[in-house]
Amino acid sequence: MPILPVEAYTSREWFDLEQERIFSRTWACAGFAEDVAEPGQYVSVQAGLNNIFIVMGRDRRLRAFHNICRHRGTQLLRAVGRTQRAIVCPYHDWTYDLEGRLISVPARERQFPEVDFDCVSLKKASVDLWRGMLWVHPDENAGSIMDWFGEVEPHLGPHEVDELAEYPKGRTEHTIKANWKIVVENYIDGYHLAHLHSGTLGMYDHSRIESGFVGPHFAFWEPLAPDYAENVEKNSPYPLVIPAEQAGAWVPMLFPGIGLAETESSWSLFHVNPISPDRTRVVIRTRVATASSWAFTRQAARSRRFWAKRVSGKFEGHRDDPMASGDFMAEDIYACEQQQRSLGSPYFEHGPSSEGEAGVREHQELVRRWVEG
Ligand code: FES
Ligand SMILES: [Fe+2]
The missing domain is CATH 2.102.10.10 (Rieske [2Fe-2S] iron-sulphur domain)
Structure with missing residues (x-):
């Protein structure tokens, strides 16, 4: 039995209940x-x-x-x-x-x-x-606010957020044609990382993910892939923001809809804003090390060399094809929008759910509990 019915992702009634019982009662x-x-x-x-x-x-x-x-x-x-x-x-x-x-x-x-x-x-x-x-x-x-986030805080990255600076080109907004829960579930789903993002997030070792819910918040950590970690100071696209020996990604999803992406080279806020049952606006703001623009340019050039070798031949599709763009956000948006479309088909049926999707199920359960009140 699916935890949430299809209407939870498509109906105005569910959307209004979530606005009232989840988004009006949380930080x-x-x-x-x-x-x-x-x-x-x-x-x-x-x-x-x-x-x-x-x-x-x-x-x-x-x-x-x-x-x-x-x-x-x-x-x-x-x-x-x-x-x-x-x-x-x-x-x-x-x-x-x-x-x-x-x-x-x-x-x-x-x-x-x-x-x-x-x-x-x-x-x-x-x-x-x-x-x-x-x-x-x-x-x-x-x-x-520590009553709400205190329990999950020890599971977040070691970053000194106040010491990082907002990256000038680091603010982006995406309007995604999907329900906010599809966007959040995609963020939580560890199973898709090695597949949808095989060409874009290969610097992390997805076989060693540690994740799970801490209260209402989802905590997630994964280490770098060994060949990338060996030379992380050179491979990283930006100057490092935490010591190389701690490199890895903390990617929690704080309830309801505030994702963080805390990595060795940047720190991002991934803010999920529900607009309507099938529209979600995501605002991403990124902070990086406080370093000179020269340091950023040098780092980008170094890292390009590594990536040119690593992904050669992987993105030979059409430039406008999100699956060939080399951009993991475009890949995620594509997957979310396709799922939302399928929900409208009378032939749609929930399939079996994997171990790597345990967090997705738990998130659905959490939403159900809050909406039932
Ligand atoms: S002054 Fe009349 S509504 Fe504000
Ligand atoms: Fe993804």
Whole structure:
């Protein structure tokens, strides 16, 4: 028996339940710490049914509020930006300070003679910093973020995330024509690595994967393939970010939909955003060593030599064919979109599931439990 029915991947009803019962009740990633680094700077994020913004106050403290004007509910702030000294609603100019207090209402005495404006401050949400990332929770009393991530933290990479710099070309966005769970299941599936990615992720030894769930989060580690590891300083596409003897990949999927790819040469956030039952936006942001552009150019040239030998002849298909592009993300997107299409066929039936897909089954079970409430 499949753990989740086909409708879990195709219906609006399931999508809405997940938004309400999973994405509105968990910590959501709102970006990197440096995105909100000055008083008045803000970022807003959708956390399930809630739009929440984080703003830095004049005291340099981060605060999170529900992005809803207390008058008639207009959304106060757009995605990112820098405010002046206050937050002004675009509809009737109600104005809040950076601490969320209502400080000005046009024609207050005439229009609202009886109202106590101390009772209409912005509604608070929770905000925290963890591993160089900003996090929000819709509930103002969500508690410490370590209650949520503390257990999985020892299973993550040894990276000093704050010491790495965002790679200038390291931010990409993909809209994938598939349900968010297909994207997450693909991330968790260790069985496909040696097959779908035989030409693109061969630097890792997929026969030595260590993975499993720690609470609601999926932890994953694999070492480098021996011939690549021998000379990892030369083979790596970027300067190393952890010592060569620790080289390997930690690729956890934090619930619900925040993947990390922590390797010897880079550290990436893989943020899965459900858009609709069959659309998912993935935002990837990558951090690398803080080194000169000359160091990056030299490293890229060295590593190209290794790769030219290793993959020669593997990608001789058509350039536009995702399976011949040499890009593992294109391979994953192709596989996810094809699966989503098949779900619409009356001939689709779940097949047997392997040991390497244990995490996929466990993720489905987890989603089922949260949705059932
Ligand atoms: S809705 Fe914001 S001021 Fe009226
Ligand atoms: Fe993959």
